[in-house]
Amino acid sequence: MNTAVVLYTSDLRLHDHPPLRAALASCDRVVPLFVRDRAVERAGFAVPNRLAFLADCLADLDAGLRTRGGRLVLRSGEVVEEVCALVREAGAGEVHLAAGVSGYAQARERRLREALRAQGCALYTHEAVITAVAPGAVLPSGRGSDHFAVFTPYLRRWSELPPRRAAAAPRTVRVPEDIGSEEPPRRSAVTGTSPGLARGGECEARRLLTRWLSSGLARYEDTHDDLAADATSRLSPHLHFGTLSPVEAAQRARAAGGPGAEAFVRQLCWRDFHHQVLAARPEAATRDYRARDDRWRTGRDAEEEVQAWKDGRTGYPVVDAAMRQLRHEGWMHNRGRLLAAGFLAKTLYADWRTGARHFLDLLVDGDVANNQLNWQWVAGTGTDTRPNRVLNPVRQGLRHDPDGRYVHRWVPELAALPAPRVHEPWKLPAEERARYDYPEPLVDLTEAQARFREGRRGAS
Template sequence: SVRDALAAPRKVRVPDGVESEPLPSRSDLTGLSPGLAAGGEEEARKRLTAWLRDGITGYADQHDDLAGDDTSRLSPHLHFGALSPVELVHRARDKGGAGAEAFVRQVAWRDFHAQVLSARPQASTADYRTRHDHWRTGARADEEIAAWKDGRTGYPVVDAAMRQLRHEGWMHNRARLLTASFLTKTLYIDWRVGARHFLDLLVDGDVANNQLNWQWTAGTGTDTRPHRVLNPTAQARRFDPDGTYVRRWVPELEGLEGRLVHEPWRLTGRERAKYDAYPDPIVDLAEGLDRFKRARGRD
């Protein structure tokens, strides 16, 4: 019968010479961030209910606070289809208020990117709007890409975010924006390099949202201000004002209080030596900005 044909096999024979290992149990998989530790429709609905009860009201004011981590973290559930976006929007609207309105506006980006990709499928790999970039390549660029992926660029907020990505398979939207701007604009590296890395690690990694957000940030997509460059230090001061987010992910800098944690290069002599496990910046921000402006013919 069809049922038998679709049933999971009772036993799986592996080829000779291939050792099998026990499956990890759920408790082995802890350490993941809230909202990601388990999947499935039941978990997704639980998270949505909790979000509507406790989180959504503050969304308009708090969603950009890196340390507060006050977004819904529903993206993996939406990505895997465990949650209907239509139901999500209806229930958010029923709740009402400024937080819910801001949340619904944000969810609309998901549909927007899906529509853009549907109209222009080649935008998953090719520039949506070319800026005739000659992205950097070569040994130096490769070293910088490796430093970016590993979270050792010497810019604490960038490094915190890249380490969170590796550890949790997730990153806050503001952190995605600033790390993507850093790679594509400050380092002037092809957006496809970053998009590939995100897709490899993100638990919500999704071609439409990932590639088109990368293009948006690189200025080859639908951003109406394609040449803006985010300054990571200014972003850090604004969205992680007391440095809590950075200290959470960059333990080498734990001892630095307040905003100084965003600018360890300001330290000198013995004070700097205390933190020498943390690298110096791999690029000067002003030089990076100049290079980008020249490349785009904007100086």
């Protein structure tokens, strides 16, 4: 009997999984494989929150395979070496893989293809598994353009593309019995996780999607920026780990219809937009997409301000609330991300890479495409067409947390202060301020804005 290997990476599901479907159609037996990548650990991406969520995902994937007569094979080491070893062990003639977009993923696929070719084994990469639309599937009309650098025209072309239909999960997966596997990781064995970390796995992803479509989607357009309402889908960790297909999410949202569905699908497109940018410019993970020659602030004062930002002690309540939510849940409301990142990069004028690294240390949905390129967008070094805009955290708090409930939840020392005073506690009389264990603002907003604009003008 002929055998194929399916290498799982960021696609930890059974529903709508083109590599698995192709392998099952081509071969009698399939070995579903996940490699705990030592290179990922060395690069600092294997942080506690994502390791715990990953443990849930792998356990759920293995359980799903076992109900279909199969199982998940786990190995640890260098991906190329482990895949090649398993190909020899199983006598596999082909390997199937979801195409990645990061520089590391692209290099891994090249090395894997070369190594498998030397063994007489074919590698098949499948597009639009991690994204709804594959990077490069839509391109600008101009000659020589390999990606869209502006979102709105990308959205228009992306929306015109006929979507791939989501495939059902297979009924049966036959795995060779003599293939050994490591013990799966356990969430309980991971230390240092956020107390409010969500659970992972495809079953949980599908439950959340169904609940979201029935109870959250209709009001999404009106409430997605409401910090206290918590009215976003919270599906981003599942999209990152691939326990939910973005193709299926878009398909089911469109079927539900309405303005909320349009707004939600637009966010899926925004995710794809950054993936196609990174696929074309993998160096943007660490280098400015559009260099502004910024002279980011350094030195002891800057370091202390960055630490206060990380600790949620900037003196600006809505920023501090967002940073404390991040630490507690390993997740942050999208509007909170925008405000917290903008405050670091433009109000404190600290290097966006410092903030991006901190987010990656805690975010369960942290990935190179969305995290790094959203940070660049906020910092004005990415695809934002208004790179010098500066968001005022007080005005943003009043607008998106008008009742102060978001701040009250995450900054409990200010819970007794009603809105709008909770967004400007420094305006209280001195004797009243003394009753709250809350810091004075790190910087004056007017002075900080002038400093940023002067710094950027000087850099250019």
